[in-house]
Amino acid sequence: MKEITIPAKIIFSLGPVPITDANLGALLVTLGIFIVAFMASRKFSIIPTRIQIVFEMLTEYVMEQLENAFGDKERARNFFPMFITLLLFLIVANELSLVPLIFQITYQGDDLFRLPASDFSLTVALALTIFVISHIMALKISPINHLKNFIAIEPLLKARKPMEFFQATVDFMIGFLNIIGEFAKVISLSARLFGNLFAGEVMVMVIISLASFTRFIVPIPFIVLSQMGGLVQALVFFLLSIQFIALAIDGATPPAESKEQLSHS
């Protein structure tokens, strides 16, 4: 049985920067996507090749989701490159274990590659990126309106009657809850992806090492389950990050022109 560790193993270090096996896995995924995208985009034609159809479907799907979330074609177009990168990277990264023999490559006794999303640091980095981008976008639209969601001091100053004052105090407290909620979003977004991927890996590994005869046909349904989970989680991460950015932008636009408010999760 392979050793199960939560932190990624350090393979070597470039100066002060340690390079882990999950980093190398992510690098491999990036290279793979780059090569496939380069091959696909070299010759576009009216009569599409198979690979072009796949990319066109993916592009249309992402664009549709973005337009539904933002309700604005221009903004959807601006966000498009980031989200298609996110979706492509996560899909390929979560299905990396379908590439045969890739996890058998060893370097000085350690595995050279590891499923990138089964390292907590990668998922936290992705979730933090979404968090920072959502706040920067909201602050760019209207700093005052955005901060009003978190520090609701305005109704407190406007209150004249005791009942209004009570309502304003409740709003003020809800503002604090929103601050906690923002950090909870980062944790839940990253822990969801990490937990699913890592659990899938551990489950397959446990089944394989159960007995000598469970090594061949028995793990197949579990491998299918973990791959399905990886695909669904890639999609869920993508959809939820769109929702977070759309929510932040929605909260910052002045009430007169803001769309129907989504309920704050």
Place this chain on the structure above:
Amino acid sequence: MELEAVRLLAAGLCMGLGAIGPGIGEGYVGGKALEAIGRNPSIQGKIIPNMIVAMAITESTAIYSLVIALIILFVM
């Protein structure tokens, strides 16, 4: 009890208790989605992706307890 025994017990309890809520919730989501499809089968294509997203969100508490169980087992 020994520390090792407590650790194993804690991980098992954490995962087992944490899976109760999401189990109920996911069943509810799936059941309601099927109900909606039964009422209007032509809208199936729109309901299924929403159902999967809702299920994945419902699952998240189970995933938290899973992460904690894994931390108890492999890190502590």
